[in-house]
Amino acid sequence: MLELTVSEKVFNERPDNFIKEHITHLLIQQYNNSYKTETSNAVVAFNFFSDHALIITCSKEGEIYLYQQMEYESMLPESLSKSLDFHIDLLPVHWKKWLEESQFDLVRKEFSQALNFNRLSASYNNFDKMFYWNWKGHKNICFRMNHSYVFEAIVT
Template sequence: MPGLTVSEKIFNKKPDNFMKEHITQLLIQQYTNSYKTETSATIVAFNFYSDHALIITSNKEGEIYLYRKMEYESMFSDSLSTSLNNNKDFLPTHWKRWLEESQFDLVRKEFSQALNFNRLTASYNENDEMFYWNWKAHKNICFRMNNSYVFDAIVT
């Protein structure tokens, strides 16, 4: 039915068992089909879509205790833009051109597509508590993500 929406009032109240069951099923399904990275205490599941990411966290026993939707705009900080400009030699040619023309939105769009199509693989470094996303096609490009799930720099 076109124009069908869900009232916010439904979500402002404590969900009943029916809602809890379906939300639980959706979270488990999303978690199961996600890209996961293990830290010392948790497993973080990343799901990337056209305009946002869904990040689901579970403990080692497999209990999901947190989920978060993030818009791509909030995942790409000014520090990442600065780092891209400072490390142009490592970037694909078209990225260099976009950055010179102040087209950071095009870089962000291609970056988010790379995440969406699993062109990047993540690892977690216990020492600095950061995620590192390596670009499969460009071995010299590694993007650092902090614990707030914001990409903040290129690491070479």
């Protein structure tokens, strides 16, 4: 079966209220079904899927003004593995093995599944303008995400 896509040309050539209404409806639906955390001037909504995240930013007055799709490859960079190595004693046993065998892709896959199945909960720190994701099943594991929605490090 052919995987269908929509050409950008459809949106650029003829701005259409029908299309605008449907995109608006989809964004509102995704926002309402998302994991949200409040920052100093907005509410950021996270939707995690099998291979990407949809991040929607909404003003405190209720207007969605930004959305972006991010691949997990960019959200979970190889540099994160260095931080995990530094805090290896906090990690689950199978993660330690994967890191020792340089199989960061397996760690990345399990990390993305944890996000996808809502096993991590976010908070936002106004002081350093960072998101912190606490792993619900592992009380001592917290991942720091920068304002560009890239996971930088594990923190204690």
